[in-house]
Amino acid sequence: MKSLRGAFLAIIALVVLCSAASAEERLKMSTTTSTQDSGLLRVLLPPFEKENNVKVDVIAVGTGQALKIGEAGDVDVVFVHARKLEDKFVANGFGVNRRDVMYNDFVIIGPKSDPAGIARAKTAAEALRMIAAKGATFISRGDKSGTHVKEKELWQAAGIQPKGSWYIEAGQGMGPVITMATERQAYTLADRGTYNAYKGTKTDLVINFQGEKGLFNAYGVIAVNPKKFPHVKYDLAMKFIDFVTGPAGQKIIAGYKAHGEPVFFIYKK
Amino acid sequence: MNELYHLESIRKCYGERTVLAIDDLALAAGKLYTLTGANGSGKTTLLTLLAFLAPPSSGELRYGGKPVRWTNAALLSLRRQVTLLHQSPYLFNGSVFANIAFGLKMRGIRGEERRRRVERSLEQVGLPGFGHRRARELSGGESQRVAMARALVLEPKVLLLDEPLANVDRATCEHLEQVIVSLPGNGTTVIMTTHDPEQPHRLGGKQIRLVTGKLA
Amino acid sequence: MGFLSDTFSTALDLIASFDPDVVNAVSTSLGVALWSILFATLAGVPAGVVVGVTEFPGKRAVITLLNTLMALPTVVVGLAVYGIISRQGPLGELGLLFTPKAMVIGQTILAIPIVANYTLGTVKGADPRIVPTALTLGAGPLQSIRQLVQELRFGIMAAVIAGFGRVVAEVGVAMMLGGNIRGYTRTMTTAIAMETGKGEFALGLALGLILMGVALLVNLFLNILQQR
Ligand SMILES: Nc1ncnc2c1ncn2[C@@H]1O[C@H](COP(=O)(O)OP(=O)(O)OP(=O)(O)O)[C@@H](O)[C@H]1O
Ligand SMILES: [Mg+2]
Numbered sequence: 201m202k203s204l205r206g207a208f209l210a211i212i213a214l215v216v217l218c219s220a221a222s223a224e225e226r227l228k229m230s231t232t233t234s235t236q237d238s239g240l241l242r243v244l245l246p247p248f249e250k251e252n253n254v255k256v257d258v259i260a261v262g263t264g265q266a267l268k269i270g271e272a273g274d275v276d277v278v279f280v281h282a283r284k285l286e287d288k289f290v291a292n293g294f295g296v297n298r299r300d301v302m303y304n305d306f307v308i309i310g311p312k313s314d315p316a317g318i319a320r321a322k323t324a325a326e327a328l329r330m331i332a333a334k335g336a337t338f339i340s341r342g343d344k345s346g347t348h349v350k351e352k353e354l355w356q357a358a359g360i361q362p363k364g365s366w367y368i369e370a371g372q373g374m375g376p377v378i379t380m381a382t383e384r385q386a387y388t389l390a391d392r393g394t395y396n397a398y399k400g401t402k403t404d405l406v407i408n409f410q411g412e413k414g415l416f417n418a419y420g421v422i423a424v425n426p427k428k429f430p431h432v433k434y435d436l437a438m439k440f441i442d443f444v445t446g447p448a449g450q451k452i453i454a455g456y457k458a459h460g461e462p463v464f465f466i467y468k469k
Numbered sequence: 470m471n472e473l474y475h476l477e478s479i480r481k482c483y484g485e486r487t488v489l490a491i492d493d494l495a496l497a498a499g500k501l502y503t504l505t506g507a508n509g510s511g512k513t514t515l516l517t518l519l520a521f522l523a524p525p526s527s528g529e530l531r532y533g534g535k536p537v538r539w540t541n542a543a544l545l546s547l548r549r550q551v552t553l554l555h556q557s558p559y560l561f562n563g564s565v566f567a568n569i570a571f572g573l574k575m576r577g578i579r580g581e582e583r584r585r586r587v588e589r590s591l592e593q594v595g596l597p598g599f600g601h602r603r604a605r606e607l608s609g610g611e612s613q614r615v616a617m618a619r620a621l622v623l624e625p626k627v628l629l630l631d632e633p634l635a636n637v638d639r640a641t642c643e644h645l646e647q648v649i650v651s652l653p654g655n656g657t658t659v660i661m662t663t664h665d666p667e668q669p670h671r672l673g674g675k676q677i678r679l680v681t682g683k684l685a
Numbered sequence: 686m687g688f689l690s691d692t693f694s695t696a697l698d699l700i701a702s703f704d705p706d707v708v709n710a711v712s713t714s715l716g717v718a719l720w721s722i723l724f725a726t727l728a729g730v731p732a733g734v735v736v737g738v739t740e741f742p743g744k745r746a747v748i749t750l751l752n753t754l755m756a757l758p759t760v761v762v763g764l765a766v767y768g769i770i771s772r773q774g775p776l777g778e779l780g781l782l783f784t785p786k787a788m789v790i791g792q793t794i795l796a797i798p799i800v801a802n803y804t805l806g807t808v809k810g811a812d813p814r815i816v817p818t819a820l821t822l823g824a825g826p827l828q829s830i831r832q833l834v835q836e837l838r839f840g841i842m843a844a845v846i847a848g849f850g851r852v853v854a855e856v857g858v859a860m861m862l863g864g865n866i867r868g869y870t871r872t873m874t875t876a877i878a879m880e881t882g883k884g885e886f887a888l889g890l891a892l893g894l895i896l897m898g899v900a901l902l903v904n905l906f907l908n909i910l911q912q913r
Contacts, residue, residue, distance in 0.1 A: 226869075228783060237883055255868075257783060257864070257866045258866055258867060259864035259866060272771050272773045273773065273777070274771055274772050274783065275783075372882060373879075373882070373883070375882060375883030375884060376882030376883060378884075379882055379883065380882075398884060401884075402884035403884075429772060431780060520821050522817050522821060541825075545825050549823045551821070552821050552822060552823070553817075555814060555817075557814075558814075558818070559814035559815060559818045561815075561832065561835075561836060562836055571819070571822050571824075571832075575824050575828060576823055619822065623822070
C-alpha cells in the first residue's frame with residue numbers, strides 16, 4: 201500500500217505544481233487564423249495583457265467558425281475578416297460595437313513558373329478562369345474562413361463552379377494551406393499578411409496576381425453581446441477593442457513587418 | 470461433550486456433483502481431530518466450510534450452539550475465532566513480518582505486543598529472525614512454515630490445518646507435530662488433514678475419514 | 686538532407702535552450718494528462734475492482750461496454766463534451782470550454798475505461814487465494830479487497846500508466862476542447878498537429894522528440910511493472 205500511496209501523492213504534488221501558475225483574468229477571443237499565423241498577435245497582445253494584467257486566450261480558427269463560437273457565447277470577442285458575415289453576426293444580435301481594425305489584401309500565389317499564366321489576367325475572376333481552364337492545381341481553404349468566403353465570391357464572379365481533381369479543399373488554416381500549396385506547387389488565395397510571413401523561408405511560391413479592388417481584405421473586431429450572453433467579459437472586451445483600434449494598438453499594427461515588409465495597414469483617420 | 474460445531478444434512482454441490490454429504494457430525498471444543506481420505510474426497514471442502522469461507526449448498530451448520538448466518542456482519546466475528554491454513558498457502562507480497570502481523574493488524578493489535586507475538590510464532594515454527602525476509606523469496610517448506618506461524622500467531626479458538634506438514638523436512642515435521650499436539654491443552658480446537666497414514670496415530674486425537682464426501 | 690538535419694539541430698536547440706513554447710506545451714500536456722489520470726484512477730480503479738470481485742446480473746454487458754468504451758474515438762469524446770460544456774450546452778454556465786479544465790474532463794473520460802479495463806483484467810487474473818486468505822486471517826470484506834488491491838499494485842499501476850500513455854498522446858480532445866491556445870491549452874500534440882502545418886517544423890519536431898521520450902518512459906515503466 202505504501203508504494204501505491206507514495207506514487208499517488210507524487211502525482212498529486214506534480215499536478216498541483218503544474219497548475220499553480222494560472223490565476224489572472226482571461227479574455228477569450230476567437231479569431232481568423234491569419235491574425236495568428238502572420239505573427240501579428242505575438243506583438244499586439246503582450247502590451248495589452250501587461251497593461252490590464254489579463255491573458256488573452258486566442259482560439260485561431262476560420263472566420264466562419266470564429267463567428268460560430270461567438271454565436272454560442274463561448275468567447276468574449278471576435279476578430280475576423282468577412283464583412284458580410286460580420287454584419288449578419290451583429291444584425292442577429294450576437295455582437296455589438298463592430299469596429300474596423302486594419303486591412304490588407306488578398307493575393308493569388310502559385311509557382312514561379314505560373315503554369316496557367318495568370319500574371320496576364322486583368323481581374324481576379326479572370327485569373328481563376330485561367331486556372332480552371334488549365335486544370336492547374338488550386339488549393340482552397342475549404343474551412344468557411346474569411347479567405348474561403350472571399351474565394352467563393354471570386355469563383356462566382358468567374359462564373360465557375362470549381363470541381364475536379366485539380367481543386368483541393370484542404371479544410372485547414374491559412375498557414376497549413378500555404379504549406380500544402382508549396383508542397384503541391386499549386387495556386388491558392390492567401391491574405392498578404394500570412395503570405396509575407398511565410399515568404400522566403402517557408403514557401404517558394406510567388407505572387408502571381410494582385411492589386412485588384414475586389415481583393416480588398418478588411419479586418420473587424422466585435423464584442424460578443426452581453427445582453428445575449430450575460431457571462432461574457434464585456435468591459436474587458438471593450439478595453440481590448442479600444443486598445444486595438446486606439447493609437448497604441450494601431451501603431452503596433454502599422455509597424456509590424458514580416459521580412460521587412462508591412463503586413464497590415466491601418467485606416468487613415 | 471462441549472459441542473463446538475454441529476453439521477446437519479450438509480451438502481456441498483458443484484453443478485450436478487455433490488462433493489460433500491455429511492448427515493450428522495459434531496466436533497467438540499478443545500479437541501484434536503485428524504481428517505483423512507483420498508484425493509478429492511472432500512477434506513478441503515469441509516475445512517473451507519468450517520472456516521466460514523463458503524456456505525453449504527444445503528443443510529445447517531451450527532457453531533457454539535447457534536446456526537451460522539451467512540451474512541457479512543455475522544461472519545466477521547465468526548471468522549475471527551477461526552483460521553484456516555490453506556493446503557498450498559498464499560503469502561502476501563511483502564516481508565515475512567508483514568504476513569504474520571496481518572491478522573493481528575486486523576484485530577487492532579499493534580506495537581510491542583504485535584512484534585512480540587510475531588517473533589514468538591516464528592520461533593514456534595523454527596524460523597527465528599526470519600521477519601525481515603521477503604515472503605516471495607522463501608523455499609517451499611519455509612513458506613509453509615511461515616503460513617503456519619501466520620495462523621498460530623492469532624491463537625484462534627479453532628485452527629484448521631490443511632496438510633500443514635506436506636512440504637516440511639523430517640526434523641521440523643516432528644517439532645511441529647509437538648506444537649500441534651500441545652494446542653488443545655490451551656483450549657484450541659485443531660482439525661488437520663493428512664495423507665501420512667501414521668500421523669493420526671502419532672498425534673492421537675479423533676480420526677475422521679471421508680470417502681467420496683461421506684463419513685466413513 | 687540539409688533541410689532535415691537543419692530542422693533537427695534547431696529542434697535540439699529548442700529543447701536544450703528550454704524554449705518557452707516548448708516548455709509550455711510540455712508542461713500543459715503533462716499537467717492536463719496528470720490531472721486526468723488522477724481522476725480516472727479515482728473512478729476507474731474502484732470500478733474495475735468492483736466489477737472484478739462482485740457477481741451481479743448484467744456483468745457481462747458491463748464488461749462488453751467497458752471494452753467498447755476503451756476504443757472510444759477521441760474526437761467523439763471531444764464532440765460530446767463540447768456540446769455539454771459550450772455556453773449553449775447544459776453546463777455552459779461554468780465557462781469551461783477552451784480551458785485546461787475542459788481538456789481534463791475529456792481526457793478523464795478517455796482514460797477511465799482504459800484504467801478500469803486493465804484493472805479488471807488484473808483482478809480477474811489475480812490469485813484466487815488472496816481474498817479467502819485475508820478473510821480467514823480476520824479481514825472484513827472491505828479490508829480483504831484492500832489487500833487484494835495491495836497485492837495487485839503493480840498491475841494496477843500498469844493500468845494507470847497505460848491510461849496516462851493514451852491521454853498524453855491524444856490530440857482530438859485537446860484540440861477540440863482546449864482550442865490550442867498558445868501558452869494555455871497548447872499541448873505537445875496540438876502543437877505538433879497545428880504548428881507543423883504552419884511551417885513551424887522544428888518546434889513540431891522538438892515536441893515530437895519529447896513526446897517520444899515520454900512514451901518511451903511510459904512503456905519502460907509498464908515493462909518493469911509487468912515483470913513483477
Ligand atoms: N471450485 C470447484 N469447482 C468444482 N469442483 C470443485 C471445486 N473445488 C473442489 N471441487 C471438487 O470437489 C471435490 C472435493 O475437493 P477437495 O478439494 O475437498 O478434495 P480433498 O479431499 O481436499 O483432496 P486432496 O487430498 O487432493 O486435497 C473434488 O473432486 C474437486 O474436484
Ligand atoms: Mg485438499
